[in-house]
Amino acid sequence: MSGFFKSSIGRKYAMALSAFFLMFFLLQHFAINMLSVFSPDAFNEASHFMGTFWAVQYVLQPVLIFGVIYHFVMGFILEARNRGARVKKYAKNNGAANSSWMSRNMIYSGLTILAFLVLHFIDFWIPEINTKYIQGDMTGLLPNGEGFRYFEELAHKFENPLRVGAYVIAFIFLSLHLMHGFSSAFQSAGASSMRKEKLQLFGKVYAIAIPLGFIVIALFHHFNHH
Amino acid sequence: MNLTLKIWRQSNAQAKGKMVDYKVTEISEHMSFLEMMDVLNEQLINKGEEPVAFDHDCREGICGMCSMFINGEAHGPDRGVTTCQLHMRMFKDGDTITIEPFRAKAFPVIKDLVVDRSSFDRIQHAGGYISVNTSGNTQDANSIPISKYAADEAMDAATCIGCGACVASCKNASAMLFVGAKVSQYALLPQGRIEAVDRVQNMVAQMDLEGFGNCTNTGACEVECPKGISLENIARMNREFLSANVKG
Numbered sequence: 001m002s003g004f005f006k007s008s009i010g011r012k013y014a015m016a017l018s019a020f021f022l023m024f025f026l027l028q029h030f031a032i033n034m035l036s037v038f039s040p041d042a043f044n045e046a047s048h049f050m051g052t053f054w055a056v057q058y059v060l061q062p063v064l065i066f067g068v069i070y071h072f073v074m075g076f077i078l079e080a081r082n083r084g085a086r087v088k089k090y091a092k093n094n095g096a097a098n099s100s101w102m103s104r105n106m107i108y109s110g111l112t113i114l115a116f117l118v119l120h121f122i123d124f125w126i127p128e129i130n131t132k133y134i135q136g137d138m139t140g141l142l143p144n145g146e147g148f149r150y151f152e153e154l155a156h157k158f159e160n161p162l163r164v165g166a167y168v169i170a171f172i173f174l175s176l177h178l179m180h181g182f183s184s185a186f187q188s189a190g191a192s193s194m195r196k197e198k199l200q201l202f203g204k205v206y207a208i209a210i211p212l213g214f215i216v217i218a219l220f221h222h223f224n225h226h
Numbered sequence: 227m228n229l230t231l232k233i234w235r236q237s238n239a240q241a242k243g244k245m246v247d248y249k250v251t252e253i254s255e256h257m258s259f260l261e262m263m264d265v266l267n268e269q270l271i272n273k274g275e276e277p278v279a280f281d282h283d284c285r286e287g288i289c290g291m292c293s294m295f296i297n298g299e300a301h302g303p304d305r306g307v308t309t310c311q312l313h314m315r316m317f318k319d320g321d322t323i324t325i326e327p328f329r330a331k332a333f334p335v336i337k338d339l340v341v342d343r344s345s346f347d348r349i350q351h352a353g354g355y356i357s358v359n360t361s362g363n364t365q366d367a368n369s370i371p372i373s374k375y376a377a378d379e380a381m382d383a384a385t386c387i388g389c390g391a392c393v394a395s396c397k398n399a400s401a402m403l404f405v406g407a408k409v410s411q412y413a414l415l416p417q418g419r420i421e422a423v424d425r426v427q428n429m430v431a432q433m434d435l436e437g438f439g440n441c442t443n444t445g446a447c448e449v450e451c452p453k454g455i456s457l458e459n460i461a462r463m464n465r466e467f468l469s470a471n472v473k474g
Contacts (some may be wrong), residue, residue: 008402008440009430009467078440082398085439091232091245092324094298095397098449104397106442141257184443187457190465 007130011078016188018071019181023206025064030210036154044148047142051128051150072114079107102180109177116170123157148199158221167218171211227253230322231266232452233278236335239342243335245324255315259302260285260292262314279338285310287452288471290387293394294339295326300391300450308389308452328394332401343390345436346404350388352432353425354408356417376414385409385453392447392455398439403447405433406459413466423470430467 004010032050036043050056095104102109131137139190142149182203183196191199228251238245250266257265260282267277283291291308296302302312317323325339333341353442358364384407392403409426412418418425448457 002469007430007467008400008434008438009464010471011440012464013468078442082400082439082442085399085437086329088297088329090295090326090329091234092298092326093295095446097299097303098395098446099397099444103442103444180443187443187461188441188464190468192458192461210356217411 011074012188015071015074015078016185018067018074019185020189021063021067022071023178023182023185026210030213032211036151037217037220040151043154044140044150047150048148051132052138068117072110072212075107075110100180102176103184105207106180110174112170112173113177116166116173119163119166119170123163124153127153154219155225157223158218161222164222165219168215170212171218174214175207175211177198178211179204182207227317227319227321229253229262229317229320232322232324233339234335235278235338236327237276237337239336245326250432252311253314255313256309257314258285259294259312259314260298260310274394278334279340281340282310287311288387290389293328293341293343295328295394297324300328300394301389301452305449306452306454308387308391311452316451318459328390330390330393330399330438332399332438333393337472343388345438346388346390346401348436349401349405349429349432349441350408353364353421353428354412356412358417370416372415373376379458380411380414383407383414383455383459386411386451386455387453389452391450391452393438395446395450396441397444397446398442400441400447401433401436401438402441402460403451403455403457405429406461406463407455409463409466410459413462423436423473424465426463426470432464 005014032043032046035046140148140150142152158167183200186196186199186203228249231248231250232245233248234243235246248266248270250262250269253262253265260280263278263280270277281291281293283289286294287308287310289309292301294301294309296309296312301307301309302316304312304316327333327339327341328333328343330341333343333344336342386404386407388404390404393399393401396403409429413422414427443457443460445457448455
């Protein structure tokens with residue numbers, strides 16, 4: 001396997017593998033967030049479990065951070081290499097005649113998602129790490145000690161309409177990224193065309209349903225607690 | 227038909243090159259695109275100007291020589307055809323047509339619309355063949371059973387004429403459709419399996435060495451390919467490459 005991940009096809013596999021992991025992560029993140037719409041208690045329980053269970057914190061979380069960083073760093077490297085493969089551009093290039101806008105602009109949808117991740121980390125991840133590992137408060141309780149803090153923190157974040165707007169825009173770009181990314185990851189991993197039609201349909205449903213669900217969650221908390 | 231042509235002119239590989247406007251008149255809609263180019267060149271020669279250099283050979287869609295990026299698409303706006311099979315009826319009287327060479331770092335311009343596609347030859351030399359001793363004792367073809375599916379898929383892959391439209395169309399100038407087709411046509415047949423591990427590794431290594439970009443599955447190559455080579459060939463090459471690397 002030496003040199004496999006340095007080859008063009010090896011890098012395609014690596015991009016696809018990190019994409020599979022991120023798409024699975026997105027699904028579980030969505031499922032837990034959806035609980036906040038139906039049951040604050042269930043959301044609190046699930047959040048506390050995810051935030052304190054050792055396997056999630058010390059195994060899955062580092063894998064996730066590695067996966068995210070790998071996916072966008074390799075995305076940049078491949079984009080730079082691909083741009084270098086055509087030094088002189090066409091005077092007229094009708095890309096719309098043969099490919100989707102989403103497939104040609106993965107770098108831009110990806111960059112928007114990356115910018116969102118910075119905001120998202122500042123909003124949720126950094127305060128969470130601060131509370132748990134710097135201040136050492138692993139109880140997950142509100143400062144007054146009356147119940148879990150997770151739902152309160154989530155609802156509070158979505159009071160600001162600017163933040164809600166930024167999240168909605170980011171989720172639209174996430175949808176555009178997934179519209180191509182889902183089936184592209186399977187194609188890179190060598191999925192046969194016999195399975196491709198169903199995969200593409202499932203990919204389109206996933207690419208619309210998950211980001212739309214996240215938008216619904218953000219709007220729900222904004223209008224319920226504003 | 228009267229047309230305005232915007233054509234890339236470049237006197238040699240080192241020259242800077244630029245787009246130059248030309249007018250052609252009384253073009254028949256039944257002419258092929260290359261015949262229209264012949265009319266232009268006759269006009270230029272009669273005026274004592276340098277004719278536009280472009281690649282062509284069989285003019286019946288099988289040699290893969292004619293290239294040209296026409297109005298933003300490899301081999302022009304029609305589907306499943308090479309430039310020699312593209313008819314002027316695809317255009318309207320008064321149209322402006324932009325004609326450029328196939329652009330890729332691995333396809334340097336030699337002159338005007340002629341590009342050097344020998345990078346494809348070097349990929350083929352790296353493994354796009356089977357080593358067979360044919361010195362008079364070749365066995366009967368029917369003694370090796372091959373499924374209809376494999377035979378059809380291999381034949382479809384083998385229809386690739388190596389024109390480079392996939393590279394020209396790809397936003398990343400990737401050669402994976404070409405290499406995928408060449409790997410597949412052998413990988414699907416028992417005769418090709420014997421050297422399959424080395425073939426895919428050597429051809430992919432040469433492809434990377436030539437400076438082609440990386441496939442991002444936009445599917446532009448499949449749409450613009452004059453022979454309709456399917457993306458399935460890239461997926462198959464990926465599978466072949468992974469299994470070759472696992473086997474060592």
